[in-house]
Amino acid sequence: MKIRQTKPPSKDKTSEGGGFKQHTASRHEVLYNNKFQIKRRIKLFEIYNDVPVHIYFLAGIFLMCLLILIWIFLTEKGVVGEIFLPKPKDVFVELFKETKNGVLWIDIKASCYRILIGWLISTIFALPIGILMGCFRLFEGLFEPLIDVIRYMPAVAFIPLTILWLGVGDVQKFAIIFIGTFFQEVLMIMDNVKSVPREYIHVSYTLGLKKWEILWHVILRSALPKIWDTFRITIGWAWTYLVLAELVAADSGLGYRIMRAQRFLQTDVIILSLFVMGVLGLVTDYAFKISYNFLFPWKKKSQ
Amino acid sequence: MHLKSVTTFFSLGKKNLNKVINMCVTLKNVLKIYDIDDHNKLHVIQDINIEVAKNEFISIVGPSGCGKSTLLKLIAGLEEVTCGSIEICGKIITGPGSDRGMVFQSYTLFPWLTVAENIGFALKKSKLSKKSKKERILKYIAQIGLKEFKDAYPNQLSGGMRQRVAIARAMALKPKVLLMDEPFGALDAQTRMFMQELLLKIWDLNRTTVLFVTHDVEEAILLSDRIYVMTSSPGRIKKVLNVNLDRPRSIFNAQMHDVTNKLESKILKILYDENPMIHGG
Numbered sequence: 001m002k003i004r005q006t007k008p009p010s011k012d013k014t015s016e017g018g019g020f021k022q023h024t025a026s027r028h029e030v031l032y033n034n035k036f037q038i039k040r041r042i043k044l045f046e047i048y049n050d051v052p053v054h055i056y057f058l059a060g061i062f063l064m065c066l067l068i069l070i071w072i073f074l075t076e077k078g079v080v081g082e083i084f085l086p087k088p089k090d091v092f093v094e095l096f097k098e099t100k101n102g103v104l105w106i107d108i109k110a111s112c113y114r115i116l117i118g119w120l121i122s123t124i125f126a127l128p129i130g131i132l133m134g135c136f137r138l139f140e141g142l143f144e145p146l147i148d149v150i151r152y153m154p155a156v157a158f159i160p161l162t163i164l165w166l167g168v169g170d171v172q173k174f175a176i177i178f179i180g181t182f183f184q185e186v187l188m189i190m191d192n193v194k195s196v197p198r199e200y201i202h203v204s205y206t207l208g209l210k211k212w213e214i215l216w217h218v219i220l221r222s223a224l225p226k227i228w229d230t231f232r233i234t235i236g237w238a239w240t241y242l243v244l245a246e247l248v249a250a251d252s253g254l255g256y257r258i259m260r261a262q263r264f265l266q267t268d269v270i271i272l273s274l275f276v277m278g279v280l281g282l283v284t285d286y287a288f289k290i291s292y293n294f295l296f297p298w299k300k301k302s303q
Numbered sequence: 304m305h306l307k308s309v310t311t312f313f314s315l316g317k318k319n320l321n322k323v324i325n326m327c328v329t330l331k332n333v334l335k336i337y338d339i340d341d342h343n344k345l346h347v348i349q350d351i352n353i354e355v356a357k358n359e360f361i362s363i364v365g366p367s368g369c370g371k372s373t374l375l376k377l378i379a380g381l382e383e384v385t386c387g388s389i390e391i392c393g394k395i396i397t398g399p400g401s402d403r404g405m406v407f408q409s410y411t412l413f414p415w416l417t418v419a420e421n422i423g424f425a426l427k428k429s430k431l432s433k434k435s436k437k438e439r440i441l442k443y444i445a446q447i448g449l450k451e452f453k454d455a456y457p458n459q460l461s462g463g464m465r466q467r468v469a470i471a472r473a474m475a476l477k478p479k480v481l482l483m484d485e486p487f488g489a490l491d492a493q494t495r496m497f498m499q500e501l502l503l504k505i506w507d508l509n510r511t512t513v514l515f516v517t518h519d520v521e522e523a524i525l526l527s528d529r530i531y532v533m534t535s536s537p538g539r540i541k542k543v544l545n546v547n548l549d550r551p552r553s554i555f556n557a558q559m560h561d562v563t564n565k566l567e568s569k570i571l572k573i574l575y576d577e578n579p580m581i582h583g584g
Binding site: 197199200202203205206207208209213217218221222296297298299300 | 380428
């Protein structure tokens with residue numbers, strides 16, 4: 001600071017006029033930068049204030065590392081028994097073992113297949129029905145009472161019935177995923193469609209469009225980003241219901257692996273399967289988020 | 304009558320002679336009642352008679368809640384009249400159509416389309432060739448002065464820019480009537496002034512029939528040939544005033560300020576006298 005303050009005046013004496021402008025500008029810059037840096041440091045804890053990207057990500061990594069450290073501490077010091085909580089390194093050993101002999105891939109494949117098909121069936125029905133319900137009050141009146149009743153019946157309670165009807169194969173898993181996601185998804189899509197501004201419809205009418213053209217070109221296009229978000233959320237629920245179904249009756253899949261591991265007290269297998277589910281969920285979530293930015297570039301506020 | 308309409312008059316042939324002589328927009332005893340519930344009915348507008356000739360610029364001025372927006376929606380065909388009739392070029396309207404373009408107060412550009420695509424959306428169903436569609440889009444983009452923003456999304460535009468595109472979109476189909484529902488109501492005073500100038504220019508270039516709804520008396524005088532002053536509950540037309548100002552007009556035209564001031568105080572007096580608050584309402 002001292003050097004910066006004393007140096008300019010000496011420069012000012014040697015070169016008059018032209019040099020003066022330059023010197024004031026640089027001094028302003030210095031002052032501005034100093035202020036700016038100080039401000040930024042303080043504003044980390046300001047309500048609703050943005051923080052630099054690297055700090056944002058570091059914060060997340062910090063908490064994860066902290067939890068892992070606590071985990072290592074608890075197991076290595078023997079505070080918690082190995083039957084209840086395995087050592088982190090044991091989980092890693094299990095990961096290598098299962099990827100090598102291919103068991104993990106078989107389980108992941110089986111679970112992903114069920115999720116995808118189950119969620120697709122649910123979406124194929126939810127999308128048109130949700131759109132009709134959002135656009136036409138008549139369809140809302142037709143479907144909503146029924147959906148509201150079934151929505152409050154827990155999907156888990158359907159497991160015995162579905163096993164009785166459909167056996168323990170993949171079809172039963174699809175059914176549970178369908179029951180768990182469809183009834184929520186259809187209402188969410190209805191809300192997405194309803195949230196389209198009425199003025200868009202009015203303007204389209206004055207531009208000479210017919211009802212069905214408006215439905216396709218305006219309502220659907222306008223609601224699509226929100227529907228995409230609904231897809232992201234409902235596929236997360238599909239995970240929950242799949243694992244539930246697999247825990248009860250299955251001969252493959254991540255849920256089945258957990259169930260079997262419990263019988264043999266293989267806690268490391270349970271923890272590993274849980275982690276795999278977490279990572280798979282994270283990957284799907286990011287896939288939806290990245291494709292969102294790609295599909296809807298107009299949502300971004302740039303410049 | 305303007306020179307332009309005289310020439311179209313001759314080019315249209317005998318069959319359409321009557322229609323040209325006829326009014327472009329005719330409202331006869333229009334009444335609109337909203338049912339609040341089984342017992343309560345709200346007379347939004349009542350006894351509305353308006354006649355607009357071709358290429359006239361008409362303003363409807365009145366306090367908020369006087370039903371002037373409802374009136375435009377009725378003309379656009381977005382709502383049905385309870386009683387009376389609305390004719391466009393001698394034909395009674397039965398619903399919305401592309402012969403009546405509309406610009407709303409709220410921003411109605413489709414956010415998933417660029418500026419050019421938004422204007423092109425209006426031409427979606429027209430039978431023009433691809434090339435002439437493109438030409439027309441570019442023509443209107445040039446008129447509203449947004450050439451550089453041709454490929455920008457509405458999200459990236461200011462409020463004034465969005466309304467300019469909305470005007471271009473409504474005009475792209477060359478509607479018989481342009482209905483404008485307080486299009487500059489949400490803009491700040493400086494932008495509004497700029498938009499009024501721009502609208503005057505665009506109107507001079509394209510000369511279409513315009514029905515302009517506003518609560519800004521000065522705006523109405525600046526823009527229109529004739530002003531309908533409305534009063535509220537129920538909304539009805541209190542007075543019709545002609546604006547005798549030369550065109551082309553401009554905000555900066557000093558000569559017109561005298562006439563403006565006189566007219567403005569006249570209209571404000573009518574609106575003030577009709578305000579329910581001074582009658583103990």
